[in-house]
Amino acid sequence: MKIMHVADLHLDSPFKGMMKQSKAIHKQLIQAPYQAFERCVSIAINQEVDFIVIVGDVYNAEKQTIYAQNFFMNQLTRLDKAGIPVVLNHGNHDYLRPDKKSPIYPDNVYAFLSEDVEQFDLTSKNQETVRFYGFSYLQKWIKERKSQEFPLNPRETDYTIGLLHGALADGQAKDAGNYAPFTVQELVSKQYDYWALGHIHQAGVLNSVPLIQYSGTIQGRHRNELGDKGAYIVELTKNSPAKNEFISLAPILWQSATIECQQDWQANDIVQQIEQVIANYRSEAEASSQSQILTITLSNGQRLTQELQEQIEKGELSFAFETSGVEVDVPFVAVAKLYLTQNMTLDAFQYDENLNQSFHAASQRLIEGNAYDDIMKDLFQHSIIQNWLPEFKDDEELKHSIIESAQQLMIQTIGFDIKEVTHED
DSSP states (O other): OEEEEEEOOTTTTTOGGGGTTOOOHHHHHHHHHHHHHHHHHHHHHTTTOEEEESOOOSBSSOOOOOHHHHHHHHHHHHHHHOOEEEEEESSSOOOTTTTTTTOOTTEEEEEEEESOOEEEEEEEESOOEEEEEEEOOSSSOSOOOOOGGSOOOOOOOOOEEEEEEOOOOTOTTTTTTGGGBBOOHHTTTOOEEEEEESSSOOEEEETTEEEEOOOOOOSOOOOTTTTTTEEEEEOOOOOOOEEEEEEESEEEEEEEEEOOOOOOOHHHHHHHHHHHHHHHHHHHHHHHEEEOOOOEEEGGGGHHHHHHHHHHHHTTHHTTTOOOOOOOHHHHHHHEEEEEOOOOOOHHTTHHHHHHHHHHHHHHHHHHHHHHHHHHHHHHHHHHHHHHHHGGGGGGHHHHEEEEEEEHHHHHHHHOOOOOOOOOO
């Protein structure tokens, strides 16, 4: 029996971070999740899978555009015509409001519409029976351990599969407890044949037997969601470990590259190095037919002249690779961000343990504590921001950029007069 496991489509993602940089690329990004899911459906039909499971966050928000709703229904109808049942639940982004009528899906769709763990018993083309367990979000957060509410496998069907949109309780994310937290052992103890997970945007196997895994998102939404994105085709056979195949779906990949600055570099040296990185990714884009959006970090920036550093910090280097107002061919390669970092942290702090600990403690407060929210509170509460840019408060890319800048400022302020240590043979 073959199952297509997909999650976190995030249709309607705004990709606002690219809007000012390039309208043409922003347009491509807006369409990318739709193209990815349409390809997903085509592959499912061509591979003649028995079922598709969609594990939450079909849409990026609780309120969806007509375009996104119509697109998704059309794809479900394609699957219906191909005789492929769809089992889905709603996640924290597309949660079902109790005061709002539930969506009406085509006849091939089996949707979990309650926060209570429910079940569907279905039969494959080869007359193998499978029971699906799952639940949906009816609110933005679920703090309860929903994994504990899934029943022990009753072994009343050939296979038993769990759908869970949630986060590892012992994971690194500070807000994991808000999203139906679970442990791998809790899932293993249920003795299911397969666990299809959603919520985390990076594909990854948490356990091999039974197979427990995230399929990740189908299209990276910002520069922190690096690399290829897609879905899994899982093949289940009685008395054998599940087989697993990753299916690439993303039309656009976010990538990162680092260039180490040298002491004698001038402006043209840096431009040439960046052009070489772009050329390398262009070859990759043409080979894979996947566009590439790059974040390039210039490390050891302290090796450059002060004047050149200041020019880069002002954005003059970015102008050399500006794509705003320029039409792009597909697949394309574009530079989204250029960073200059001064790698003086070790030199500045390694001789003073208290200073080193203070630096890392301050950084952690920005990343995990309330410092960022406290600092940005007045800005986020400003009437202009609330009326016109309310999503800024939850913009993870903005937060990441500000934290990076704060860390770099601490390094520059405290360690600016520390000479780079060199070792000669």
